Amino acid sequence: MKEKVSKFKSLLVATSVLGMVTYSSAMGAARDDIPLANYDIGNQATLTYQTLGGTNKLLQSNIVLTTINQTYALALDPDRIVEVTAGKDALFNHTLTNYGNGTDSFKITHDYTGRTVTMYLDSNNNGVLDAGENEIVPSNGEYLINEIGPWESQSIIVRVSTTGSETAQVTSTLTAKSVGDVGKTDTATETIKFTAKANVGVYKALSSASGASDVAREVTVYLKVFNDSTTYAKDAVLTDTLNTKFTYVENSAKWQDYKTDTVTSITDNYDQSGIVYSVTKKNSDGTGNDIINFTVKQVPQNTLVESKGGVLSFKVLVKEGETVGSITNKATFQFKSGEETTPITGKESNTVTYSVLKYVRATFTGDTVANAQAGQEIRFVNVFKNVANAPEIYNLAIADKFFPVGTTFRMALQTP
Structure with missing residues (x-):
């Protein structure tokens, strides 16, 4: 939604200028249907009319702004079942997703007893504990995951010790809790099974x-x-x-x-x-x-x-x-x-x-009007295309130094 706010502001500038721009956009997977917390969204009405003397006029209303409050939601997925040889560590991977509209932190707890449990940030999100990945050190039994952005995820790895004589299945529940709103929680189940066969x-x-x-x-x-x-x-x-x-x-x-x-x-x-x-x-x-x-x-x-x-x-x-x-x-x-x-x-x-990842690439094709009369309104249809792999915000401006003094401009957007 931050992009939407920027686009809104740039269009306010654009509507005070004359001209015609046609554009097309390569739409990507960016999330823009839910407003981000603490951002302003706004609306403004525009009226165009013509006087009896044939003069074009443009009027704009006041701008109405609304500030978006932060909401909190999360998911801890999925439930996991791991089969191990007794005496080997069981490794589980889960994904913690922030479904709120602002950055939030989360605390995770487990209910294992009598076992060594360590938790790691899975930095490359591959579901396996790799060398050098950071251990999350618990405080009072809580493992803190700091600052996950809105609609973003963090993969975590949980390592649980077992003993060489175990045969009975072991089950535990992980609980993730929002720091911003402690009433928002989600759980995932971990199950350890033991095998004497090849694994x-x-x-x-x-x-x-x-x-x-x-x-x-x-x-x-x-x-x-x-x-x-x-x-x-x-x-x-x-x-x-x-x-x-x-x-x-x-x-x-x-x-x-x-x-x-x-x-x-x-x-x-x-x-x-x-x-x-x-x-x-x-x-x-x-x-x-x-x-x-x-x-x-x-x-x-x-x-x-x-x-x-x-x-x-x-x-x-x-x-x-x-x-x-x-x-x-x-x-x-x-x-x-x-x-x-x-x-x-x-x-x-x-x-x-x-x-x-997103990259930026665009094309802009200009227009030429060969002949025009003094005082005549001239329409230039310029085609602007976003040919990258995601939406982008572009600020368009007119260089008026090439036109006679007193020329007025209006820029309008026309979608294909």
Whole structure:
């Protein structure tokens, strides 16, 4: 809404000038349907008429302004179920969203007992605890998340300790509370299950979390396939249905085998050394999804997230001119534990997010009137286009030094 306020003020200036401007706008995903807190919105009436002598007149009413109060709302999503080998830490990721119309802070509590619980800001929003991410130190049992902007989100990671002898399911509730209005709360449930079988996981990451689409951007996708149990897994089948806004780069895949530093390039139709890789491409008209199909015939035991190897990577493109917004993606997979013949299905990786950032680009085409009589009203139709990937505010002005003294101007906006 801040942009709306600026546009309103610029139009007040514009209506005092004469001329004609035609414009078109490339609309993006910016939220502009709810006013921001503490901003003024206004309205002004304009009247144009012609006197009996044929003179054009313009009248404007007073400006009526209203200040928007701050409202408070939040969401803590989603409920999570994590299956771990007893004695390993359980990791949960959640998204805290500020649905109020102003910046707010939030306090989170949990009801675990007898466990070590640590919470982190997930700085790249990939749902996995990465090296260097900041721990949120609790005060009186409350974890403070500072200053989330209106309609913005913060991903958090919760790490919970377990002991080596546990078998019973553990459940806890996280509660998030607004600092601005303590009556506004939301909850998410965390459930820990224990398994004595192979415990394969897939960690997905991106080489870049954001970028402007002023040019086509290339992003590398990483999929780490690991197994934190003492039982090996076999036939781990992974499917990554890419977001429609990601376009796969042909023959860009690489594989780093377990416990090695060696990275091997693989083609889009590959079946060697215990891995199988293929790609199902989008439709010829660009619709649909690129789908990555990947099988690891054996996942060794005790191959943790931080251990060497077990990494598939490939490249995708975000097209030039892609609209502002978030591109989210996750993979699904299944596997067999040891020599069991029935696969464990319904598994998912973490969700990664790539943010398409705003950039500014516009064109302005002028107009020429070849002949005119003294005293005649002349209309110049100039075409202004916002050709970027989001709405923008532009201030238009007229340089009157090229016109005779006494010339008056009026500028009007005409949408296509």
